[in-house]
Each structure stands twice: as C-alpha cells, then as structure tokens.
Amino acid sequence: EVQLVESGGGLVQPGGSLRLSCAASGFSFSRYWMSWVRQAPGKGLEWVANIKQIGSEIYYVDSVKGRFTISRDDAKNSLYLQMNSLRAEDTAVYYCARDLPFDQWGQGTLVTVSS
Amino acid sequence: DIVMTQSPDSLAVSLGERATINCKSSQSVLYSSNNKDYLAWYQQKPGQPPKLLIYWASTRESGVPARFSGSGSGTDFTLTISSLQAEDVAVYYCHQYVSIPLTFGGGTKVEIK
Numbered sequence: 001e002v003q004l005v006e007s008g009g010g011l012v013q014p015g016g017s018l019r020l021s022c023a024a025s026g027f028s029f030s031r032y033w034m035s036w037v038r039q040a041p042g043k044g045l046e047w048v049a050n051i052k053q054i055g056s057e058i059y060y061v062d063s064v065k066g067r068f069t070i071s072r073d074d075a076k077n078s079l080y081l082q083m084n085s086l087r088a089e090d091t092a093v094y095y096c097a098r099d100l101p102f103d104q105w106g107q108g109t110l111v112t113v114s115s
Numbered sequence: 116d117i118v119m120t121q122s123p124d125s126l127a128v129s130l131g132e133r134a135t136i137n138c139k140s141s142q143s144v145l146y147s148s149n150n151k152d153y154l155a156w157y158q159q160k161p162g163q164p165p166k167l168l169i170y171w172a173s174t175r176e177s178g179v180p181a182r183f184s185g186s187g188s189g190t191d192f193t194l195t196i197s198s199l200q201a202e203d204v205a206v207y208y209c210h211q212y213v214s215i216p217l218t219f220g221g222g223t224k225v226e227i228k
Contacts, residue, residue: 047217101155105164
C-alpha cells in the first residue's frame with residue numbers, strides 16, 4: 001500500500017524556520033517526481049515545489065523562491081521542505097504528493113506562522 | 116502562468132441528477148509533441164487530502180466510479196458526474212500540469228439539493 005506521511009509542522013513566529021519531512025513507503029520512491037502542495041485554511045490548492053528523480057530538476061512557485069528548499073533522500077525514501085523566513089501567508093496544510101499529476105497524497109501537516 | 120478558472124463556484128444537485136463543472140485555462144494545456152491535454156481533476160472531501168479522479172483530461176484513475184467523466188481539449192474542460200451520489204459531496208479542482216508553475220482552479224463545491 002502506498003503511504004505518504006508528513007511531519008514537522010507546527011507553530012512558528014514570522015521570520016522563523018521549519019523543516020517538513022515526508023516518509024514514503026509502498027512504492028519505488030526514487031522513480032517518481034515528488035511535490036509539496038499547500039492549502040491555506042478554507043482556501044484552494046497551491047503547488048509549492050517539486051523535484052525530479054535524483055534531484056536533477058527542481059522548481060518552485062515564485063512566492064517561495066529563495067526562502068524554501070525542496071530536497072529528497074532516496075536511500076531513506078524521504079522528501080523534505082526546508083522553510084526559512086516564514087510569513088503569515090505561508091500558514092497552510094502542507095501535503096506531499098507523488099508524480100504528475102498528483103496520484104497519491106499524504107494527510108498533510110499544518111504550518112501556522114503567527115506571533 | 117496558466118490561470119485556471121472554474122465555474123460555477125458551487126452547485127446544488129439532486130441525488131441521481133447530473134452535475135457539470137467547467138474549467139477554462141488561460142493558455143492551451145495541449146502538448147503538441149504527444150497530443151495530450153495535461154489536465155487533471157481532483158475531489159477533496161472535508162478533512163481529507165485531494166484524490167485524483169481524472170488525468171489527460173478524460174482518463175479515469177483506477178478505482179474511480181464510471182459516473183465521473185472528463186471531456187474537453189485545449190483550453191476548455193468539463194467534469195461530469197452523471198448521477199450524483201451522497202458520497203460525491205466535495206470540492207472539485209481542475210489542475211494543469213503542462214507548465215511551471217503548476218496551477219489549480221479555485222474549486223467547485225458540490226452539494227445535495
């Protein structure tokens with residue numbers, strides 16, 4: 001069974017940092033594009049970043065460029081999102097998702113940026 | 116950036132009736148090299164992550180009931196639920212994956228009338 005389990009969310013002050021993790025199981029993680037998608041409370045879906053197999057290509061939405069870094073560790077079947085200089089508008093549930101289009105999703109981890 | 120515009124924002128349909136959701140992209144999502152429309156539809160129920168329903172505009176994901184169908188090409192697309200069931204109450208999103216940044220429509224909330 002395919003599973004994606006996010007962790008690392010929480011409450012952080014504006015300007016702070018968090019590192020999200022996504023543990024994958026039940027499939028050959030290294031063979032897939034992986035992405036982070038977020039959803040602000042009561043709002044729609046917003047793609048944040050994605051990373052190709054072996055990290056050979058990486059893309060970000062403009063609003064997080066220079067602040068967020070996506071990475072992967074295929075040996076650990078894990079995806080990461082390092083989030084720095086966090087802003088109130090980054091408050092959202094962050095999902096990791098597999099492939100393009102997104103055929104498997106985790107349950108999400110909530111990031112709240114507030115003083 | 117490709118802007119995805121969904122309509123309506125919400126709709127209420129009687130059980131067993133048809134529900135139709137529209138999605139328009141600001142640029143074509145048809146990739147000429149393989150003649151495929153890079154358009155997907157997702158269903159999101161309250162408190163759950165989205166679920167992929169349709170990809171390549173009209174291909175149903177494995178396990179998705181046949182009452183869900185997708186159509187359209189280029190810039191105009193439709194998701195149809197042929198006979199609405201109670202478990203179909205959800206928000207539906209269209210999504211283009213032909214170009215970066217990947218973008219979603221604003222969502223359409225489907226309720227029972």
